[in-house]
Amino acid sequence: xxxxxxxxxxxxxxEKEDVTLDCVYExxxxxxxxxxxKQPPSGELVFLIRRNSFDEQNEISGxxxxxxxxxxxxxxxxxxxxxxxxxxxxxxxxxPGYSSASKIIFGSGTRLSIRP
Amino acid sequence: NAGVMQNPRHLVRRRGQEARLRCSPMKGHSxxxxxxxxxxxxxxxxxxxxKENIIDESGMPKERFSAxxxxxxxxxxxxxxxxRGDSAAYFCASSPGRETSGxxxxxxxxxxxxxxxxx
Numbered sequence: 001x002x003x004x005x006x007x008x009x010x011x012x013x014x015e016k017e018d019v020t021l022d023c024v025y026e027x028x029x030x031x032x033x034x035x036x037x038k039q040p041p042s043g044e045l046v047f048l049i050r051r052n053s054f055d056e057q058n059e060i061s062g063x064x065x066x067x068x069x070x071x072x073x074x075x076x077x078x079x080x081x082x083x084x085x086x087x088x089x090x091x092x093x094x095x096p097g098y099s100s101a102s103k104i105i106f107g108s109g110t111r112l113s114i115r116p
Numbered sequence: 117n118a119g120v121m122q123n124p125r126h127l128v129r130r131r132g133q134e135a136r137l138r139c140s141p142m143k144g145h146s147x148x149x150x151x152x153x154x155x156x157x158x159x160x161x162x163x164x165x166x167k168e169n170i171i172d173e174s175g176m177p178k179e180r181f182s183a184x185x186x187x188x189x190x191x192x193x194x195x196x197x198x199x200r201g202d203s204a205a206y207f208c209a210s211s212p213g214r215e216t217s218g219x220x221x222x223x224x225x226x227x228x229x230x231x232x233x234x235x
Contacts, residue, residue, distance in 0.1 A: 037226075043205060045159075045226040091158055103149060103172065104209075104224060106158040 002027045004094050004107035012113040013082055021077045021110045023092030029053075034068065034075045035093040035104065045091075051075065079112075087114045118143065120210050120227035128233045135195040135202070137230045141210030147171075148191040149224060150183060153205040165191060166213065198234045205229045 003026040013019045025034065036048040049059065051068055059066045063080045079086055092107045121140040129135050141148050146167050151159040152175075164172040165185035176183070180198075185191040195202055209224035 043231070044228045045207065047226070050223070102211075102224075103161040103164055103175070104151075104159075106151075106160070108158045 002029075002094055002096070002105050004092050004105055006090075006092055006107035006110050008110045009108075010111045010113070012115060014115050015084055016081050018078060018080050019082050019112065021079075021090050021092075021112065023075045023077065023107060025073050025075065025092070025094045027094060027096070029096045031096070033095050033102075035091075035095070036066065036075075036077050037091045037093065037106075038088045039091065039109070040088040048077075082112075082114045084114045084116055087112060120208055120225050122206075122208050122227040122230050124230060125228060126231050126233070128235060129198050130235055131199055132197050135198050135232055135234075137193040137195075137206050137208075137232070139191040139193070139208030139210075139227060141191070141208075142212075142225055145210035145212050145225075147211040147213040148185050149209040149211070150191075150193050151207045151209065153207065153229075155204070159207060162193075195232075198232075200234050203232055203234045205231050 005024045008022055011019060032053045034051045038046040038048055049066055056068050056070055065078045067076045075092060089109045089111045091109045093104045095102045095104045120142055123138050127135055139148060148165045150162040152162055153159045161175040163170065163176050163183045165183060167185055168187050180196045182194045191208065193206060207229045208227045211224050
């Protein structure tokens with residue numbers, strides 16, 4: 001079975017603090033993709049990153065960074081020096097990489113509130 | 117290149133009416149996926165379609181829900197005799213279904229969603 005767990009339902013921090021959103025996944029596939037999406041209050045889904053299972057290199061994009069560890073089946077997301085505009089719901093997701101029927105399995109999301 | 121388009125963006129229906137949600141995939145994309153997001157929850161897969169074919173409908177409720185993706189025109193998600201529990205955001209995603217430069221064959225691009233409210 002495939003599953004994505006985001007144990008943190010809500011996080012609230014003060015602006016400029018660093019914050020890490022946890023993501024743990026389960027899959028028996030050897031090839032898969034992991035994603036992070038942002039859903040701001042306006043409701044659309046904003047794609048942030050896709051990482052395949054063979055690439056464990058951490059990635060940094062501006063204030064965003066991702067830590068992928070296959071040994072612990074985790075794909076955590078860190079925002080450095082958070083800003084009010086980062087307030088949103090963040091979803092971690094998983095899809096098999098081998099099949100054309102690659103439906104995406106989403107976690108339940110973490111609601112991040114950045115206080116000024 | 118226009119992104120995935122969904123209309124209407126907001127839809128209000130009374131209990132017992134029908135809801136029809138439309139999704140126009142990105143140009144050149146032949147695969148469409150529908151997801152449902154209930155209030156305060158993550159997105160859940162409903163159905164995966166290629167032109168004129170349903171590939172995977174494992175997430176579709178057994179009754180009242182149907183989907184199609186005709187040879188011409190948008191994909192349609194149809195909900196008959198809506199109930200309050202159908203109130204949700206419905207997202208469509210499309211993928212090229214073949215290798216394209218810089219993206220996987222099945223990279224999914226999401227539309228803005230249709231928010232259905234059943235009163």
